Amino acid sequence: MPIRYFTVEEANALLPELEPLVGRLLELRAQVSHDSRAIANVLANVHQDVGGPVASRLVGQFEQIETLIQRIQNYGCVIKSVESGLLDFLCERDGRDVYLCWRYGEPSIRYFHEVHSGFQGRRPI
Template identity: 40%
Template structure:
């Protein structure tokens, strides 16, 4: 990952890219969850007969999910939780390192939290966030 600091303005500027990539991740996740009940028997059979359509579909969805995660990480953004669609942008508040926090479905980056606080420690963005 290309870790970097983001100002709030910089994080908001790349948020549309993050949203698009997260949409791909969530779409792939939903499809994986839909296919998963049949996945294990299919994968077992694939090991002895060279594969199947269902195994191929599942693999394609995993590739899409991985592509989305890597795309977000290549922007310098941390993917924290795929199920929630949670990402953090490393930032600063009053000179201290923090995370600017966004999750799938939110329109904007509206929260921050300390590095060790996690999602439960989210607080609204204030004037001290740079």
């Protein structure tokens, strides 16, 4: 996939499409976490069958997560954290590459950070 650069306006324009996808990704992640604990409990008792509905549901959840990640990445943004719904959008600012940074639940993109600094280096636009 070619590298895509965004303006703040272009990245913000995508949020109405991306937000529900990221929300669903976070829901699935929570379900996987819950179901993984259930599978771990089953595996602790080796006399139980490790297949069944929980294992099947877990496989389906992982498939859905993979599909959602691909759909989100197809917009040209970078998923930085599935756990917190953190997306970065490559942007040129003052002649250098930076990331516009958005986290699920934020109303708009209001922060950027240097390419190598990450979330802790976020600064207001």
